[in-house]
Amino acid sequence: MGGGQTIITMAALIMISVAILNINKTLTNCDISLAQNRYRLEALSLMTSYIEQTAQYFFDEASTDTSSEKKLADFTAPNKLGFDVGDNNTPDDFDDFCGYTRADTGRSGVVYKDSFHVEYVKLNGDQIIPSSIREYHKRMSIFITDTYNPPLLYRTENGERVRDTLKVNFVQSYWFYN
Numbered sequence: 001m002g003g004g005q006t007i008i009t010m011a012a013l014i015m016i017s018v019a020i021l022n023i024n025k026t027l028t029n030c031d032i033s034l035a036q037n038r039y040r041l042e043a044l045s046l047m048t049s050y051i052e053q054t055a056q057y058f059f060d061e062a063s064t065d066t067s068s069e070k071k072l073a074d075f076t077a078p079n080k081l082g083f084d085v086g087d088n089n090t091p092d093d094f095d096d097f098c099g100y101t102r103a104d105t106g107r108s109g110v111v112y113k114d115s116f117h118v119e120y121v122k123l124n125g126d127q128i129i130p131s132s133i134r135e136y137h138k139r140m141s142i143f144i145t146d147t148y149n150p151p152l153l154y155r156t157e158n159g160e161r162v163r164d165t166l167k168v169n170f171v172q173s174y175w176f177y178n
Contacts, residue, residue: 039152042106043144043166046114050142051170058093059138059174069176072134081118094118094138094172103147110152115143121171128171136174143167 058064061084062074076084081098083089091097098118105111120135121128128139144166146152151163 036152036154038108039106039110039146040166042108042110043112043146043153046104046106046112046144047142047166047168050114050116051168054091054094054097054140055172057091057096059172060095061093063174064093066176070174072136075134075174078120078132078134094140097140111147112144113147117141117143137171138173139169139171141167141169 060070060075062070062076076095081095082100083091083096084093087096091100095118097116100116102114103111104114118138118140120131120133121137121139122131122135123137128137130139144153145163150161153164153166154161155164156162
């Protein structure tokens with residue numbers, strides 16, 4: 001084998017090595033992306049479960065008595081949202097979730113930190129804005145993040161992993177039927 005053939009063989013080996021490294025890098029990036037999407041989907045599934053669960057609770061502790069219509073003054077004061085005396089840290093109405101935090105393990109074994117916030121809201125034109133007084137509408141915000149370092153739920157900023165928190169808001173209203 002001549003000198004020219006040796007150079008061509010070496011160039012071919014270098015090209016195939018670069019191609020293999022690029023394929024491995026691409027496969028690794030795809031695997032990381034698939035795993036992150038799986039964790040995000042699992043967290044979204046937890047959020048959906050919480051929305052379905054909390055929609056089944058009474059609007060307020062006062063509305064557990066369904067024999068008569070409740071006035072705004074009957075509802076829990078905005079600064080008292082959260083667990084009521086005697087709830088034993090077990091939610092039994094919608095606003096008990098205010099300030100509630102729990103750890104929840106998904107099917108993948110990932111531990112998520114779930115946090116809740118509840119506030120009265122009012123409609124102002126086409127906007128839903130927080131209210132400092134009692135209203136017939138309450139908004140719940142659910143925040144879900146993971147507890148790992150480095151984070152599993154993250155976004156990339158300037159080449160760095162930054163912990164990401166998934167958030168959803170929804171409104172529950174008080175209704176009374178005669």
